Amino acid sequence: MKPKIYITRKLPEQIVNRLRGNYHVTMWEQEDIPVPRDVLEKEIEEIDGLLCLLTEQIDEALIEKAVNLKIIANMAVGYNNIDIHSAIKRGIMVTNTPGVLTETTADLTFGLLLATARRLIEAEDYLKSGQWETWSPMQLTGQDVHGATMGIIGLGRIGEALAKRAKGFDMDLVYFNRSRKYEQEKELGIEYQPLEKLLQVSDFVCVMLPLTPETTYMIGADQLDLMKETAVLINTARGGIVDEKALYQALKNRVIWAAGLDVFEEEPVSLDHPLLTLPNVVTLPHIGSASIATRLKMASLAAQNLMDGLAGDIPRNLVVL
Known part of the structure; x- marks a missing residue:
């Protein structure tokens, strides 16, 4: 049989x-x-x-x-x-x-970073809703990606692939990982920093960790408070690593500038989730590997x-x- x-x-x-x-x-x-x-x-x-x-x-x-x-x-x-x-x-x-799925997910992560930094989804909605009536100096202005500092939390395969893409934009690279990766530091030109320091210096913080008991709510209110007011948080790893209630408050109160999310603690995310009401959040339906x-x-x-x-x-x- x-x-x-x-x-x-x-x-x-x-x-x-x-x-x-x-x-x-x-x-x-x-x-x-x-x-x-x-x-x-x-x-x-x-x-x-x-x-x-x-x-x-x-x-x-x-x-x-x-x-x-x-x-x-x-x-x-x-x-x-x-x-x-x-x-x-x-x-x-x-x-x-x-x-x-390493390269495909790294592509999506960097694409989400660009879309969030340059307010691409917001700009499309602005155009399609008929609000675009003229050009103005500060209309829909976003954050520069080139020359900025990217902080990668979790330098696994996808994190390394993301770092390679960032080098093409002349970004400075820092990372936090459970263990130091000395070979990758040399190969990628990436600098190890404790998590608190990474959050303080990064313009873009990219979460690239697995969800474990140790990483659950690893990014909460205290961590978000350490970030720059102009910083962008990107999560294409797993929902639950970021405390969504704390993130909502940080975005609403402009503690940080924006967030790009491909994952949520509960999926599919409820349409009445508070994060979906904010203009400075780009959300995707967990499509990191979707090629x-x-x-x-x-x-x-x-x-x-x-x-x-x-x-x-x-x-x-x-x-x-």
Whole structure:
């Protein structure tokens, strides 16, 4: 009997067909609607492998229903949607998809930075709403990016790729990381600073960390108070790293100049969220890795991790605590 696999969202046929030859594949056939919890609870009882997205909370209660489950392949770099400890305790492998989305996410991060600094979305709305009647000296003026100082919190793969893009704009680079990265300091021309100092000197603060208990609300009111009044905060990492209530107050009271957000603590974000009411916030629906090529690579890598695990091999992207 073929091992059973469940895929929690409709994926391109070229990906699914790789699995159908050797496995009995069941898939939630909606592309834009997450699988309901009750459906996932039923499916997980009999499957050997699960290919899931960040939208699924694979918690202890769900894992306890899995009798035969051997591997959870998450189609994402982050895996804060999965109770890793519960999975490992039950001998279930967990994998992710790092590396393939590095450059695409760095592109989006820098694009969001530019859009926020130069008020591009606000300017488009200004034009389309018929407010543009003349040119004036200080109309929709923003912050310069070239020659400014970028502070990167979390110098992982994406952080390094972002730094390379910033060098093209002659930006000065500083970073904070759990551990010093001396080789990258030389290669990228980037300077290590304690978090407090980074926040004080940076014109653009880019959050590039995973969400962990240690990083939850790492950027709160005290940290925002350290930033320049002209500073811009960019978060394309995970919601929950930034305290959204504190950020709202800092933006509303002009403690900092603006923010660009691709992620929120709760996703999809509620349309009545206070941050969405502010003109100095650019918001995106978690599209950091959303290029056609990259999403296909992510799905392919998740499928390969799944196949490796079910074949008894150690997947290349095994999450180890």
